[in-house]
Amino acid sequence: xLEEIRIGVYVCHCGSNxxxxxxxPAVAAYASQLPHxxxxxxxxxxxxxxxxxxxxQDIKELKLNRVVVASCSPRMHEPTFRKVCESAxxxxxxxxxxxxxxxxxxxxxxxxxxxxxAKALVRAAVARVVHHEPLFERWAPVxxxxxxxxxxxxxxxxxxxxxxxxxxxxxxxxxxxxxxNMARLDKTFPxxxxxxxxxxxxxxxxxxxxxxxxxxxxxxxxxxxxVGNFRVTIRKKARSVDLNKCxxxxxxxxxxxxxxxxxxxxxxxxxxxxxxxxxxxxxxxPAIDREHCRHFTRTKGKCRVCFNVCQVGAIDYDQEDxxxxxxxxxxxxxxxxxxxxxxxxxQWGYGRYDDVITAIxxxxxxxxxxxxxxxxxxxxxxxxxxxxxxHCIGSRDENYHPYCSRxxxxxxxxxxxxxxxxxxxEVYNFYIDLRAFGKGYEEFYNRILEEGVNFIRGKGAExxxxxxxxxxxxxxxxxxxxxxxxxxxxxxxxALEPQPDATKVAQIFGIxxxxxxxxxxxxxxxxxxxxxTDGVFIAGCCQGPKDIPDSxxxxxxxxxxxxxxxTAGKVKISPVVASIDxxxxxxxxxxxxLCPYGAISFNEEKKVAEVNETLxxxxxxxxxxxxxxxxxxxxxxxxxxxxQIEEVLAV
Amino acid sequence: xxxxxxxxxxxxxxxxxxxxxxxxxGISRLKYPANIRIxxxxxxxxxxxxxxxxxxxxxxxxxxxxxxxxxxxxxxxGNYKMARRNVFIEELLASFGIEKGRYRxxxxxxxxxxxxxxxxxxxxxxxxxxGPFPGLGARLKELAAAEGGK
Numbered sequence: 001x002l003e004e005i006r007i008g009v010y011v012c013h014c015g016s017n018x019x020x021x022x023x024x025p026a027v028a029a030y031a032s033q034l035p036h037x038x039x040x041x042x043x044x045x046x047x048x049x050x051x052x053x054x055x056x057q058d059i060k061e062l063k064l065n066r067v068v069v070a071s072c073s074p075r076m077h078e079p080t081f082r083k084v085c086e087s088a089x090x091x092x093x094x095x096x097x098x099x100x101x102x103x104x105x106x107x108x109x110x111x112x113x114x115x116x117x118a119k120a121l122v123r124a125a126v127a128r129v130v131h132h133e134p135l136f137e138r139w140a141p142v143x144x145x146x147x148x149x150x151x152x153x154x155x156x157x158x159x160x161x162x163x164x165x166x167x168x169x170x171x172x173x174x175x176x177x178x179x180x181n182m183a184r185l186d187k188t189f190p191x192x193x194x195x196x197x198x199x200x201x202x203x204x205x206x207x208x209x210x211x212x213x214x215x216x217x218x219x220x221x222x223x224x225x226x227v228g229n230f231r232v233t234i235r236k237k238a239r240s241v242d243l244n245k246c247x248x249x250x251x252x253x254x255x256x257x258x259x260x261x262x263x264x265x266x267x268x269x270x271x272x273x274x275x276x277x278x279x280x281x282x283x284x285x286p287a288i289d290r291e292h293c294r295h296f297t298r299t300k301g302k303c304r305v306c307f308n309v310c311q312v313g314a315i316d317y318d319q320e321d322x323x324x325x326x327x328x329x330x331x332x333x334x335x336x337x338x339x340x341x342x343x344x345x346x347q348w349g350y351g352r353y354d355d356v357i358t359a360i361x362x363x364x365x366x367x368x369x370x371x372x373x374x375x376x377x378x379x380x381x382x383x384x385x386x387x388x389x390x391h392c393i394g395s396r397d398e399n400y401h402p403y404c405s406r407x408x409x410x411x412x413x414x415x416x417x418x419x420x421x422x423x424x425x426e427v428y429n430f431y432i433d434l435r436a437f438g439k440g441y442e443e444f445y446n447r448i449l450e451e452g453v454n455f456i457r458g459k460g461a462e463x464x465x466x467x468x469x470x471x472x473x474x475x476x477x478x479x480x481x482x483x484x485x486x487x488x489x490x491x492x493x494x495a496l497e498p499q500p501d502a503t504k505v506a507q508i509f510g511i512x513x514x515x516x517x518x519x520x521x522x523x524x525x526x527x528x529x530x531x532x533t534d535g536v537f538i539a540g541c542c543q544g545p546k547d548i549p550d551s552x553x554x555x556x557x558x559x560x561x562x563x564x565x566x567t568a569g570k571v572k573i574s575p576v577v578a579s580i581d582x583x584x585x586x587x588x589x590x591x592x593x594l595c596p597y598g599a600i601s602f603n604e605e606k607k608v609a610e611v612n613e614t615l616x617x618x619x620x621x622x623x624x625x626x627x628x629x630x631x632x633x634x635x636x637x638x639x640x641x642x643x644q645i646e647e648v649l650a651v
Numbered sequence: 652x653x654x655x656x657x658x659x660x661x662x663x664x665x666x667x668x669x670x671x672x673x674x675x676x677g678i679s680r681l682k683y684p685a686n687i688r689i690x691x692x693x694x695x696x697x698x699x700x701x702x703x704x705x706x707x708x709x710x711x712x713x714x715x716x717x718x719x720x721x722x723x724x725x726x727x728x729g730n731y732k733m734a735r736r737n738v739f740i741e742e743l744l745a746s747f748g749i750e751k752g753r754y755r756x757x758x759x760x761x762x763x764x765x766x767x768x769x770x771x772x773x774x775x776x777x778x779x780x781x782g783p784f785p786g787l788g789a790r791l792k793e794l795a796a797a798e799g800g801k
Contacts, residue, residue, distance in 0.1 A: 102676075103673055513760070
């Protein structure tokens with residue numbers, strides 16, 4: 001005999017979030033009239049301890065065998081209430097959620113309409129849950145190895161933390177050296193530590209750690225598998241230099257006849273076609289840039305200078321890209337940021353006037369190992385007497401990026417200090433608001449004020465030239481006056497933006513992106529390092545602009561996330577997978593090529609298709625195409641969805 | 652110009668992008684008409700033509716199906732399968748005499764709350780103009796009568 005269906009319905013007020021628009025008692029009263037409903041209650045906060053206890057008690061006392069909670073999005077609290085059911089001895093899949101907050105109370109103006117809509121959603125959930133079946137989570141083993149993608153400070157920190165726990169980690173970096181953007185900075189705010197002095201020891205630790213395998217000049221091409229069991233294909237780009245033979249003596253770079261603007265020096269100096277990006281690079285061994293090297297660009301008279309000068313025979317022009325695979329349990333993506341190109345806005349004069357430069361160029365200019373050995377000079381060699389620093393170039397600007405890049409205020413204060421220290425120049429900061437948000441930041445701001453730096457509250461609107469001198473125009477919104485400030489050097493503090501290849505990277509790792517293009521975390525507050533793909537974590541500026549302390553904290557945090565997985569040694573796998581009724585399967589094999597995971601195979605003996613539940617991820621594409629109705633997805637069965645559609649329309 | 656008609660629209664959305672986009676519309680407190688009722692599937696690739704037909708059979712005046720943008724599918728390519736199937740769904744609906752404006756298939760990402768709200772607003776207006784859908788049986792009779800009248 002079939003078991004009697006006994007449903008409990010719980011309508012959450014969510015404080016006033018739902019109750020302001022939805023008449024929760026009326027929805028509960030409506031639900032109590034629906035078939036199989038034994039009890040329907042409304043309560044202030046269902047997710048609170050007493051709220052959860054309410055459900056638990058009812059399950060036990062009223063012998064409920066189905067539960068419906070009408071509250072927020074299942075993307076928020078589905079796991080919470082699933083656990084509540086389980087703790088009262090009810091299978092967690094005999095429960096359904098009606099989203100009456102995100103999809104109802106928060107988006108509906110009229111309370112009556114919101115209440116009607118909530119009733120429809122609850123009615124559909126009640127009808128659906130009748131068809132639910134108990135499902136059981138499976139466990140999969142977790143590979144303890146971890147992959148870190150991106151060798152900036154966030155990725156370095158993550159790799160070091162993972163390695164310190166004793167786990168093997170591969171660190172993949174696309175450029176020839178690790179170090180990232182931090183390696184290009186001169187000093188760091190607010191302590192004015194030398195950036196290289198605090199970064200390079202960590203870079204060296206990476207190279208020396210026996211748990212870390214460092215792959216520079218390499219990119220991830222493909223990620224297969226699932227949480228705990230990823231299989232990653234990495235392309236090691238042809239470096240044309242044998243890293244085992246090369247001693248890093250640097251002769252090849254001295255003799256190479258080809259000069260290319262240096263990316264590391266932000267175009268202020270030249271590098272060779274065979275190059276290490278900067279003197280403290282790790283590994284401190286060069287790569288040949290085949291796009292510019294005359295051995296590769298010329299068809300006749302191929303240059304062989306580096307080959308001829310190398311005493312250890314490390315140059316290998318025939319080297320080819322190599323694909324390697326790595327199996328790991330978790331992935332940390334820390335691919336960093338790109339910088340806004342100010343030449344797209346002609347008003348700033350970048351690219352038009354020699355002495356309009358970006359903040360990163362000024363970092364190189366002021367750096368003792370930079371192109372001028374730390375001398376701050378204009379293009380013609382003059383020492384500037386007046387310098388303007390323009391904040392928010394490309395940030396907080398409807399025309400470019402509406403978001404705040406977060407670090408530029410503090411970086412501008414730091415640059416102002418360095419400029420005054422090195423040149424004694426008058427420095428003018430054009431700012432919209434000054435955001436000194438971190439520990440010791442406000443104090444740093446006060447210090448810079450005391451150093452006599454000028455602050456003009458208003459965005460630097462235009463840079464022009466007058467009588468051979470640069471002039472910054474803007475409105476001083478405190479004085480309510482239009483200002484024209486003649487200067488010798490203009491520094492544009494440009495926005496942090498997503499990496500140019502963020503779209504591709506997001507697709508490879510199954511990461512979603514927020515409206516600004518940065519990678520999207522699972523929850524902005526409670527799960528800042530997780531992504532939509534289990535086992536893939538994000539850290540640092542790939543998620544959004546951050547300063548160094550936050551990037552380091554996130555790198556360490558992502559390592560902790562990955563290590564929790566690895567240390568547990570096993571991971572829960574959702575039972576929401578496809579299933580095939582062999583009695584109905586006609587053996588047509590339509591479903592086989594549709595599965596992106598190769599999870600369906602054909603049993604030649606029985607002449608039916610079969611699902612490998614370990615490989616299946618439960619998307620249901622196969623089920624939707626099954627002509628004989630043999631294929632279904634557990635928890636998203638045809639019957640469940642059709643019932644839900646029918647009932648949601650009944651109100 | 653509302654002539655008192657409040658259309659019922661069923662939205663079948665994938666969990667990872669469009670459902671999350673609808674969540675974001677809520678989190679951002681964007682307002683859109685209450686006429687849409689959302690059904691969650693894990694992937695737009697799960698959507699069977701019969702889901703759409705069932706909705707029209709059971710009183711829907713419009714149906715929206717939405718998944719991740721091409722290339723962004725959480726399951727790699729489920730949305731491409733949906734796109735392929737969609738050609739068939741549109742033909743099927745046409746053969747039932749269901750007007751184009753009653754069915755819409757879109758790609759909405761988890762960050763496009765505003766776009767989701769806009770799609771709902773547009774669709775509700777469009778379906779409101781088309782008037783109530785009489786149901787599959789009635790529409791087929793209408794078609795047969797028109798055929799006979801020729």
